Amino acid sequence: MSSNRTLGTLIAAAVAAVVTPPARADFLVSNDGTHSVLRFADDGTPLGAFAGGGHLLHPRGLAFGPDGNLFVADPGLGNVARFDGTTGAFLGTFTQELISIPEGLTFGPDGNLYVTSARVGGEGTVLRFDGTTGAPLGVAASGGGLNRPEGFAFVSTPFLLVASNGTGELLDYDSTFGTFVGAVRSGLEGPTGVLADSPFSVFIAEFDADRVTHLNGGQISTLSGGGLDGPVGLAFAQDGTLLVASALSNQVLRYDRTTGAFLGVAASGGGLDQPTYLTSYDFETANPVPAPSTRILIVSGALALLVRAWRMRADTPPGGIHQLRVATA
Secondary structure, X not given: OOHHHHHHHHHHHHHHHHHOOOOOOEEEEEEHXXXXXXXXXXXXXXXXXXXXXXOOOOOOXXXXXXXXXXXXXXXXXXXXXXXXXXXXXXXXXXXXXXXXXXXXXXXXXXXXXEEEEEOOOOEEEEEEEOOOOOOEEEEEEEEEEEEOEEEEXXXXXXXXXXXXXXXXXXXXXXXXXXXXXXXXXXXXXXXXXXXEEEOOEEEEEEOOOOEEEEEEOOEEEEEOOOOOOOEEEEEXXXXXXXXXXXXXXXXXXXXXXXXXXXXXXEEEOOOOOOEEEEEEEEOOOOEEOXXXXXXXXXXXXXXXXXXXXXXXXXXXXXXXXXXXXXOOO
């Protein structure tokens, strides 16, 4: 097979990766009413309790770690629990040092675990822990009036957007030093979950207003309807649609992330009782479902490299030797 045909095959595969979703990506939901994490197929079919077994009281933020296991924040127990990412078996308390009322939780680009913490009265921080050992590594966000922090998201390293539920704001922090950068959005009504599609596209669940606000560059729009009642957690489904945990209607709803149109009920029944946070996960490849814009950026970069290689091969004289070297930092 010629090199040009080989490159053409690779480019076709890269393009297919953009438009073809994973073979299967289920979603997990922290379910306060049953003190467990429930699993649903992408089509909404209930698959039963995935994690809990008496080891969760009020499950909230959840994320899969670099080790492939599931981590769950529990403000009722004041800790972060770890469960086997395949079987859901309890693996123990990952950390509870310095944490008070943990709500939001995610793994950062550095592989470390970030968890919100709030003191009596609501004064909040985001704490950093070693993603392997659970050892505390300091404060990633504090100040700026942060009060009762809930969901948060990295929009670009090292900047972290945090929902300040007590003040109705979305606040920006430099996670390297834990310093306050500024308020991105004020006047929010009970902000809870935060989800970033790109540095310029961020979704914020507003529990008290029964809506999701979308900050997209300089434009602001809202997602509502479909019976949305008390939105908390947000996640992208395998097809790029937006999943929203509707805590007071005991459902997970689906929306078009671009137009905001309500697309239907993603999950109902199956034990859903006060669902809070959720995450999508491809159990076949053991990978979290990436943000839609991230998939496009990755494939666009691959396409650019392939095209460059194709052109460089085309410029190689007959019989010549040509090598494409990729520099690494």
